[in-house]
Amino acid sequence: MKPKISRTMIIFVTVIAASMLSSLANADSALMRDGFKRPTDIPFPEENGYTDAKAVLGKMLFFDPRLSRENNITCASCHNPSFAWEDAQTTSVGTPMSRLGRHTPTVLNLAWGELFFWDGRSESLEEQALGPIQAGGEMAQDLDLLIAELKAVSGYVDMFEAAFPREGITAENIGKAIATYERTIVSAKAPFDHWIEGDENAINAAAKRGFELFNTKAKCASCHDGWNFTDWSFHDIGLGDADEGRYEVLDIDVLKHSFKTPGLRNINERAPYMHNGSLATLEEVVEHYDSGFVKRASLSSEMQELNLTKGEKHDLVAFIKTLSSNDPQVSLPKLPN
Template sequence: MSGTKLFRLFSFIIIICSTINVVEANDLKEDFSRPQSIPFPASNPYTVEKAALGKMLFFDPRLSRNRNMSCATCHNPSFGWEDATQTATGSQNTRLDRHSPTIINAAWGERFFWDGRAGSLEEQAKGPIESDVEMNLPLEEAVARLKQVPRYNDWFSRVFGSEGISGDTIAKAIATYERTIVSGQAPFDRWVNGDEQAISNVAKRGFDTFVGKGKCASCHTGWNFTDQKFYDIGLSGEDEGRYVLTDKPTDKFAFKTPSLRNIGQRAPYMHDGRFKDLKSAIRHYVSGGISRASLSEKMMPVVLTESDISDIEQFLLSLTGTDSAVSLPLLPY
């Protein structure tokens, strides 16, 4: 074969390979494309008034026994809808065992809390209000308290009609508001949509490592970067996670895969807030975790360099969106 023909053959192979890589990259990007609308359940459809009422309740300390805590105490919009402390602080300054999970993109959730004990956002909304170590206010007392507020009576009548104020309508309003809390458009999203300048080359390498040899996307999947499942990732400690609920040996030390959206705002990390920064969290996965019977089969040592870890960190930081400022509501009186 002549040199000219050989050159043309090599050029053709390079073009074909490049085309395949572009197609594969575009297909991969589509797996992480944002949805176009927020899903609301038929049993609790969205209305503007219901979300507005839910926002008032979310920020209202009157839903706690001592009138000194609200949902926003642990789910602060300034800290990625978490609270920036290692573990949450509950009633009477009680230090809790777990870090406050974010409520960002909760509309797409399947089960809630780190151990998945709530099957809906409505069920989740009731939990902290009644928990004796959190807001510590039985729902019947919360209902009686709100009924003493004339304008809350007006709001509940407007939104729920004759059903008025009840434990269920309180939960429905809060859950509706929580479903509207969606991470804003992030640099990563602009890159997915075709803007090659939206993220750095370092972040692009980090994405390649994240979905490739790092194997991070085996659990952190889809646009919200979570498969909604529960795994033992080999962390030390006595908290047995989902096992306490299910009594299944495979659920020992298992906790929910968190979303990675706005992750740069949400330190510290893990269910117990043990890691202060993203690199520390990534290094744990690289190590493969503690070897034990319940350890997820997805957990195994991964060969990554410090440069790889830095690249993944930069990719993760590109998932933080430009969110609108959250204004405090005027509470009914």
């Protein structure tokens, strides 16, 4: 004779099972959150350690049009703090008002970077800082002429001596000063950060579902991982332009059309998107990853049709928007003369 199972027992077992599943889901969510916790300190390289004098000088140089040949373009012309350190244009504008081939990448959180520019052609932030100054289509400045121009400014002579005692104004020190300032450009805490620290009200239910999708079905975290949401690596994500990206640097077939994974901090303020500025909204970006990419031999293996529903796409965008922080307003420096 079979033992009778009461309705109360069935309810009890169901509740226990639901509780166990909920606990497992919460544990998985907690583990996922741990992988995105912010660092506590900004890393500076041993060969260019932080000093206040270098950071102040670097900020002066970053906003000084004298770094360009025509004295009309600054680093901030493209890396504008009002647009999360981009410029809100499809592709950058150089001198003399020439349209460049790629979208301006942000300088947010580059202190944690490994290779720089969309194609990774610079191995240090110091090297990267000098690149646009000299590039013919960008600031088009001759470094020797720039050094002579800065040496004619007594304020700069004093500032370089304070930042680099007994070294003075050199191309290397210009790069070091700008790189030091750029490393201090760090996004502030966003609603997402408050959520992973325990404030369950910091983001809404749609964003929480989006975070789950980001790490599972949508596969975003395969490349956009860590606190800055980038693996700092290079991938062909199936954009349809002819730019071959990292391949032009290393001449390796698998790297054709590959570009550096951008971090997602403050991404809501950084439209348009992609290395060519071809996608105007985050919704368009999600559609691209869902099924809108070009299939070719170099396409990243991570690029697969996702079959996201309309609601899932909405939730994913809702999550991504929680990565934007209310950063302090940047004051313009009074330049030396």
